[in-house]
């Protein structure tokens with residue numbers, strides 16, 4: 238059973254070139270489809286600008302797709318959606334972002350920050366019930382109870398991210414969308430926060446959509462992985478399909494780039510093309526060491542290598558299997 242299914246999502250942004258120029262179309266996400274199994278973690282990995290946050294916003298309901306639909310079990314969000322489903326999503330799908338405190342009132346204390354979503358939904362709750370829930374949440378995320386009287390500015394980055402997780406959990410969600418949740422933290426703190434997320438997932442039966450530009454983070458956490466490049470899925474599969482049997486040249490380049498100690502470090506050469514003028518053929522061809530002539534003119538179709546493993550490439554590398 239899937240917690241989330243995304244089908245053929247496209248998101249096009251009209252972008253103004255200049256005062257008299259016609260708006261151009263920026264295809265931030267094209268034909269994106271994937272499934273997040275209940276209780277699992279789908280890891281979305283890709284360089285900056287590959288469309289990860291755009292997909293996250295669409296799944297959270299903070300943005301609308303140009304086409305395609307998002308479904309959570311029986312609940313479908315496409316061209317139209319039901320009010321009751323939208324209310325369900327506001328509670329059941331919550332987000333943890335890279336820097337949730339950037340825009341928050343530094344005068345609010347941690348207790349009020351964590352409880353705010355619950356106060357909006359259940360204004361009739363008794364004061365004691367709110368305090369009980371707050372203490373329970375702070376314990377769950379590993380923060381001392383007295384932190385509820387502190388302000389965001391008094392906390393470290395890792396502690397602030399624990400507060401953000403507690404706030405995301407206050408309405409008892411089913412799915413968390415984690416968009417670069419540890420990217421702003423020191424590496425040693427990253428592991429602590431990722432381990433906390435794993436423990437919470439087991440204890441609460443949560444499903445995660447995890448977004449990161451760092452394949453090491455994605456590989457550590459995910460049951461399933463999708464590799465995005467210029468808004469398109471290059472490859473998708475189980476963790477093992479991607480980490481042990483990578484078939485797409487871009488995935489190989491990401492793996493090489495995430496292994497700083499490897500003797501044969503190949504960083505990905507070249508720049509990411511502008512999404513306003515994506516290359517013809519395969520969008521990765523200018524940077525691909527395996528590119529041949531056909532790649533410059535013909536976009537590769539998505540191929541199924543196995544029941545779980547899909548790749549979008551004319552010449553997938555399957556020799557490592």
Ligand SMILES: Nc1ncnc2c1ncn2[C@@H]1O[C@H](COP(=O)(O)OP(=O)(O)O)[C@@H](O)[C@H]1O
Nearest residue numbers: 250263265284285286287288289290291292512
């Ligand atoms: N509201 C918007 N208007 C125009 N372009 C946007 C908007 N949001 C995102 N984009 C563009 O869409 C592409 C994907 O962005 P984003 O989803 O933020 O990527 P990522 O999270 O992978 O870094 C980028 O080229 C970005 O500039």
Ligand code: SF4
Nearest residue numbers: 519522525532550551
């Ligand atoms: S289709 Fe061609 S250019 Fe694109 S990833 Fe495959 S081999 Fe490289």
Ligand SMILES: [Mg+2]
Nearest residue numbers: 289290291416
């Ligand atoms: Mg982003």
